[in-house]
Amino acid sequence: xxIDANExxxxxxxxxxxxxKAYWRLLARGAVLLMVTLGIYRFWLTTDVxxxxxxxxxxxxxxxxxxxxxxxxxxxxxxxxxxxxPVYAGFFLAxxxxxxxxxxxGLIGFALVAFIGQYAVYRARRYRLTRTVYRGLRFHLEGxxxxxxxxxxxxxxxxxxxxxxAYPFQLASLERYKMHHTFYGDLGGRFxxxxxxxxxxxxxxxxxxVAPIAVTVGAFLEVVDWQALADAMxxxxxxxxxRLEQGNPELAAVAVFGVLMAVASIALTLLLYxxxxxxxxxxxxxxxxxxxxxxxxxxxxxxxxxxxxxFALLALALAVVLAIASLPAFFVVGLIAGGNENSAAAEIxxxxxxxxxxxxxxxxxxxxxxxxxxxxxxxLSMESLQLSGLSVLDRVEARGQxxxxxxxxxxxxxxxxxx
Amino acid sequence: xxxxxxxxxxxxxxFFDGRTSARHDVRVTLNAxxxxxxxxxxxVLADWLYDELDELSAPAHVLRLGHRHxxxxxxxxxFDEPFAHAIDLRAEYVDRTGAxxxxxxxxxxxxxxxxxxxxxxxxxxxxxxxxxxxGPVVPIAIERRMGEATNMQVRAQLDTKNAGxxxxxxxxxxxxxxxxxxxxxxxxLEGSAALRLPLRATxxxxxxxxxxxxxxxxxxxxxxxxxxxxxxxxxxxxIAHEIGHVAHRDGTKAVLQGAGLSFxxxxxxxxxxxxxxxxxxxxxxxxxxxxxxxxxxxxxYAAELMKKAQGNARAxxxxxxxIGGATEPGMKILLDHPETKTRIAAINRIAADAPTVPFxxxxxxxxxxxxxxx
Numbered sequence: 113x114x115i116d117a118n119e120x121x122x123x124x125x126x127x128x129x130x131x132x133k134a135y136w137r138l139l140a141r142g143a144v145l146l147m148v149t150l151g152i153y154r155f156w157l158t159t160d161v162x163x164x165x166x167x168x169x170x171x172x173x174x175x176x177x178x179x180x181x182x183x184x185x186x187x188x189x190x191x192x193x194x195x196x197x198p199v200y201a202g203f204f205l206a207x208x209x210x211x212x213x214x215x216x217x218g219l220i221g222f223a224l225v226a227f228i229g230q231y232a233v234y235r236a237r238r239y240r241l242t243r244t245v246y247r248g249l250r251f252h253l254e255g256x257x258x259x260x261x262x263x264x265x266x267x268x269x270x271x272x273x274x275x276x277x278a279y280p281f282q283l284a285s286l287e288r289y290k291m292h293h294t295f296y297g298d299l300g301g302r303f304x305x306x307x308x309x310x311x312x313x314x315x316x317x318x319x320x321x322v323a324p325i326a327v328t329v330g331a332f333l334e335v336v337d338w339q340a341l342a343d344a345m346x347x348x349x350x351x352x353x354x355r356l357e358q359g360n361p362e363l364a365a366v367a368v369f370g371v372l373m374a375v376a377s378i379a380l381t382l383l384l385y386x387x388x389x390x391x392x393x394x395x396x397x398x399x400x401x402x403x404x405x406x407x408x409x410x411x412x413x414x415x416x417x418x419x420x421x422x423f424a425l426l427a428l429a430l431a432v433v434l435a436i437a438s439l440p441a442f443f444v445v446g447l448i449a450g451g452n453e454n455s456a457a458a459e460i461x462x463x464x465x466x467x468x469x470x471x472x473x474x475x476x477x478x479x480x481x482x483x484x485x486x487x488x489x490x491x492l493s494m495e496s497l498q499l500s501g502l503s504v505l506d507r508v509e510a511r512g513q514x515x516x517x518x519x520x521x522x523x524x525x526x527x528x529x530x531x
Numbered sequence: 532x533x534x535x536x537x538x539x540x541x542x543x544x545x546f547f548d549g550r551t552s553a554r555h556d557v558r559v560t561l562n563a564x565x566x567x568x569x570x571x572x573x574x575v576l577a578d579w580l581y582d583e584l585d586e587l588s589a590p591a592h593v594l595r596l597g598h599r600h601x602x603x604x605x606x607x608x609x610f611d612e613p614f615a616h617a618i619d620l621r622a623e624y625v626d627r628t629g630a631x632x633x634x635x636x637x638x639x640x641x642x643x644x645x646x647x648x649x650x651x652x653x654x655x656x657x658x659x660x661x662x663x664x665x666g667p668v669v670p671i672a673i674e675r676r677m678g679e680a681t682n683m684q685v686r687a688q689l690d691t692k693n694a695g696x697x698x699x700x701x702x703x704x705x706x707x708x709x710x711x712x713x714x715x716x717x718x719x720l721e722g723s724a725a726l727r728l729p730l731r732a733t734x735x736x737x738x739x740x741x742x743x744x745x746x747x748x749x750x751x752x753x754x755x756x757x758x759x760x761x762x763x764x765x766x767x768x769x770i771a772h773e774i775g776h777v778a779h780r781d782g783t784k785a786v787l788q789g790a791g792l793s794f795x796x797x798x799x800x801x802x803x804x805x806x807x808x809x810x811x812x813x814x815x816x817x818x819x820x821x822x823x824x825x826x827x828x829x830x831x832y833a834a835e836l837m838k839k840a841q842g843n844a845r846a847x848x849x850x851x852x853x854i855g856g857a858t859e860p861g862m863k864i865l866l867d868h869p870e871t872k873t874r875i876a877a878i879n880r881i882a883a884d885a886p887t888v889p890f891x892x893x894x895x896x897x898x899x900x901x902x903x904x905x
Contacts, residue, residue: 129590149643150650156639167588167595174554175590177606179597182639193798204790247554248547248606297552467812508552510604525798 124499128491129175130168136483138164143479147471154524155185161482166244169494172502180243180517185524188239188517192232192525199224226268229526230261234290235519241294242514247505252512255293257519263289276318280310287396296402297508304406305399313391317384324373324380331369335362390416393493403508404501411496419488426480434473441465542614544568546576549605559607561617568607577605584622594618594627650795654813658791659784659821666784671728671747674783678747681782685745689737700734700754700903709734709902712895713752716767719890723840724774732770734902740854744773746782754903759853763890763899768837768847775832781825788821789814822867830874834881842890844882848875 142157159182166178206217234257241251267282284307291303394411401407445461546555546568555576560567566584568577579598589595589608594615596607609615619627626632690698697703701710717732728748737753744750750773752766760766776782796810830847837844851871868874891899 129592131591145640145643148647149640150647152643152646153640156636163588168590170590175593177587177589177595179587179604196798197794200794245604245606247552248549248604249552250604463816506551506553510550 124172124502126172126494126497126499127170128168128494129170130164130487130491132483132487135164135487139479139483143475147475155182155189158182158185162240165487165490169490171246172499172505174247177245178243179245180239184239184517185520188519188521189524190521191518192521195522196228196525199228223265225526227261227265228522230264230268231257232519232522232526233264234260235515236523237290237519238515239517239520242512246296247508249297249508249510250512250514251294251296253290253294253515255289260286260289275322277311280314281307283307283310283392283396284399287399291400295512298511299403299405299504299508301403302401303399304401305395310392310395313395314388317388317391320384321377321380324377328366328370328373331366335366386416386420387413389489393489394496397493397497404504406500408498408500409493409496410498411492415492416489419485419492422488423481423484426484427477430473430476430480434469434476438465438469441469540617542609542611542617544614545608545610546570547604547606548576549603557607559609559614561621566607566618566621577607579607581622582624584618584625586622586625586627594625596625599624654792654795654817655820658788658795658817659824661791662784662787662821665787666780669780669783669787674780675728675747677783677786678745678749681745682749685743685751689735689751698735700736703904705904706902708895708898709900709904712891712899713902715895716763716890716899717750717770720767720771720774720836720840720842724778724836726774726778728777730774730777736903742769742773744776744782746780746786748777750774750777756850756854757900757902760850762846763896764837764843764846764887765850766899767840767842767890768833768844768850771833771836771840771842772829772847774836775829776825778832779825779828781829784825785818785822788818792817819867823869826868827874827877830878831881834878838881838883838885841885841888843887845879848878848882851875851878 138160139157142153142160145153146157159178159180162178162180166176169176203217203221206220234253234255238253238257241253244251264286267278267286270278271282284303284305287303287305291301294301390411390413393416394409397407397409397411399407442462442465445458445465448458448461541558541560544557544559546557547553548555555570557568557570557576560569565578565580567575568579569575577598579596583599585597585599587595587597587606592610592612594609596609596618598605609618615627619625624631686698700706701713713732713734717730721730726748730748730750732750732752734752734754734757738755738758739753740755740759741753742751742756750770752770752773756769757766792814796813833847834844837847851874
């Protein structure tokens, strides 16, 4: 049963020791309890998942240790809700105002929630890092969540405006800020990944997805008769569509073509998403530095695809099982109805069956995803890492204090996600 | 404790002192009350009491110990299974079978299930009760503002601009007398109702047999309703029902209820399934149930008001019978009105066969029928 802890210490490798079966058990029990408690159990499940992933990740012969607690997450969430109530109430009242403020309140609210979201992401990262212990020292994150949010928002706008082309540079810039303020003990981190490298690697994917849309726009510009279109738009009655057709006979054909191209674009997005994820993950982990410690990732794209294929097959199996299980359920509903079409009991039973099916299906899918893709991405990105410069681990000194769980709570209350 | 286990009193371990990341290969000795950690040179690195030991998350083959109630992150790791077992037997909070963990988990599950039930009860009884108390306290000025905001939305939805005719009826040259008839009817009802805010009733160019009340006292009567009515009391009955909504401030209460449910389901419980469908379903079912309550109350109000105004209280029931139809499609738990049969019966129970005074003369009634004629 004893495994030599020094086995990986010399080589600078990372091992993942978690048994897939144990993780499945943890997630399945979590899904059932989420259902019973309408989601309140999530604080305990999140903590269990992190404890499992952290403690089974062995870097240079020593495993990580997550020492956050569910109660911290719960309290952080409650504090976040208490902070957000006045904000929401303010916007509710502002929306009643008929002036410019009322009209703008939706936009202002969106911007504010986006801002608080980025702020929360940074504070959540601080919480997770200060609860991560390695070789008896904790990680910590300095810097300001406010500054981070102020940096992140313009980047998101730029990324949206450039249809994602700025994303690699955004990622690199924000990651530089985060890693520059990340410490393991007194060992400062930094990020060495270059945005343009990710840009070059991701560009082919971007072109493949954007090409069908670009072709459609080109065809539209070619075909449309602008004068006729302007005339048609000026007609303020129900005949807009008719006039549009008369003025631009080829418009219908272009519309059909456009729909087909949009479908192609969406299908390509789904198919290429694992590749994108693999590229980003490999680029990101290869850029992480702590003092003299450098990391290099050998993540293989086909392994990521393997995880997604496993997920797809299991999801299909779940759908089949649910479909078969729904037959006896609806049979029972039919019995309750007993031929009486307006039976309230049967209505409620049918509604419960539908809702139950939906809940089981949706929770089942997210559980399958976490157990296949989620676990695989963690395992693959860890096991494909090669670390160098580890001799510094003999002399890193302790620094940093544990942070509050407020950031995690805000992230949870705003549904902005995160690990 | 058996002698065999008692015999194991020392073993190897790995120690991190929490001050640096240096790894110490150590010898751990089990004493009567605690364990002692010594490095190769014989220096004592730690002296921990058994009941201050904490078991930390670690891979399956490692027993990782920390020091309770102590800020530092010193860690002791035992890789030797029999030795780990010996520590397990001595330390109260170290339990490798997971029994302590399971017991804690059991009580957590019990409490969260109770919390969930409490929240469900709050959403079913608490939210409408709170809205009931808060609704009347909301200042009229705010209610009127809310009404104006809703008014814009309602108009955007209902005003389809067909054939270029005005959305509101009663402003055309031939429509003025119809408008006067409507105002006469509303004045009489309003006089008996004694509301805290002025009403504004408008007939709109819509073919459906319907009417609605907005917060702040605006009532829209669809022209289709007047077309379907056989006498003025039937229209008056429906308007009385809408006045009931205004008097009960149902619009304001609905907004408060919606906000309360959004808070409970959207925020506190969290969208645990994703996609928002469960939150939406729960909100719809609950809001429909609140709304059925409000409709029944408005019916009762309408019957009483018609009695007070010396109108025919049964007229609302006959009108409902005409527009409700015999059976209603769809699911009852999603209907925002109670069943028509039930409503008619309830109204007729209140209605008395007292002598009535007609709302409009025959000529006025004919004019009201032509209020949208242009």
